[in-house]
Amino acid sequence: MTLRDRRVLVTGGARGIGRGIARACLQAGARVMIADLPAREEAWKYQLAGSAELANTVAELSALGDVASATVDVTDADSCADAVAAMVARFGGLDVLVNNAGIVGSGPVETFDEAQWDRIFAVNTKGIFLMTRAALGELRKSSSACVVNTASIAGKKGFPNMSAYCGSKFAAIGITQAMAGEFAADGIRVNAICPGFVGTAMWLEHLLPTNATDNTGKDADFNALMATMVPLKRPQTAEDMGQAVVYLASAPNVTGIALSVAGGFEMN
Numbered sequence: 001m002t003l004r005d006r007r008v009l010v011t012g013g014a015r016g017i018g019r020g021i022a023r024a025c026l027q028a029g030a031r032v033m034i035a036d037l038p039a040r041e042e043a044w045k046y047q048l049a050g051s052a053e054l055a056n057t058v059a060e061l062s063a064l065g066d067v068a069s070a071t072v073d074v075t076d077a078d079s080c081a082d083a084v085a086a087m088v089a090r091f092g093g094l095d096v097l098v099n100n101a102g103i104v105g106s107g108p109v110e111t112f113d114e115a116q117w118d119r120i121f122a123v124n125t126k127g128i129f130l131m132t133r134a135a136l137g138e139l140r141k142s143s144s145a146c147v148v149n150t151a152s153i154a155g156k157k158g159f160p161n162m163s164a165y166c167g168s169k170f171a172a173i174g175i176t177q178a179m180a181g182e183f184a185a186d187g188i189r190v191n192a193i194c195p196g197f198v199g200t201a202m203w204l205e206h207l208l209p210t211n212a213t214d215n216t217g218k219d220a221d222f223n224a225l226m227a228t229m230v231p232l233k234r235p236q237t238a239e240d241m242g243q244a245v246v247y248l249a250s251a252p253n254v255t256g257i258a259l260s261v262a263g264g265f266e267m268n
Contacts, residue, residue, distance in 0.1 A: 001250045004029035007091040011035045012101030014053040020238025021245045026064040028246045033087045038071035074101045074127030080134040094138040096249045099128045100150040104165045117164045124168035146189040153266040173258045180256035189255035191248040196236045196262025231264030
């Protein structure tokens with residue numbers, strides 16, 4: 001699989017799954033713009049990325065190919081337009097948009113905070129709409145255009161105390177399918193990846209039940225839990241998600257699918 005000279009924009013690319021996607025695209029020959037928040041949101045349930053992580057990721061990945069960065073808040077239409085403009089200014093166009101920016105929150109419906117609910121849907125759902133709308137003009141100019149949205153296995157099955165997150169990811173899959181049908185006439189393919197259990201900040205700092213206080217201990221607890229839950233007996237990695245994106249971005253007759261990358265935990 002190759003993305004040689006394809007121009008790829010990855011939102012939420014400074015860390016975690018987004019960084020794995022950017023790395024895989026670069027290794028496949030793409031030119032990559034990594035976009036993420038300009039400043040860290042300290043008030044969220046776990047540490048989100050900011051400008052420092054963005055700069056570090058670009059520096060780390062620069063040895064792999066042509067990579068640049070832009071700031072974006074996917075809940076703001078003007079910010080999305082600015083990110084696309086930065087992409088065009090740097091690389092001359094856009095072939096692949098990866099809507100990866102996302103956040104998670106958990107808790108019982110009875111006590112779940114309304115503002116957190118709205119923020120989860122704003123990032124995970126509205127963000128896909130705003131970024132894709134901003135990118136459409138450039139994607140229509142490409143002869144190999146596609147959009148890949150990061151959904152989740154939680155977009156295929158509901159889990160207790162995860163109503164906001166599951167709802168936003170079910171919506172992401174529905175949006176993916178609707179856009180795939182709508183944009184097919186323009187030759188723009190739209191697909192989604194559905195990560196399973198990836199040891200990012202979402203899990204290690206928020207969702208994982210553990211008494212460990214350091215990253216080594218959290219990683220060990222996470223790996224042990226995955227060995228009991230996942231049929232392939234190992235967690236998924238950011239690199240796994242990157243490989244899935246490279247496949248979807250390079251498969252000319254695949255559109256409208258939600259590809260599970262979950263080690264067999266979710267099968268359909």
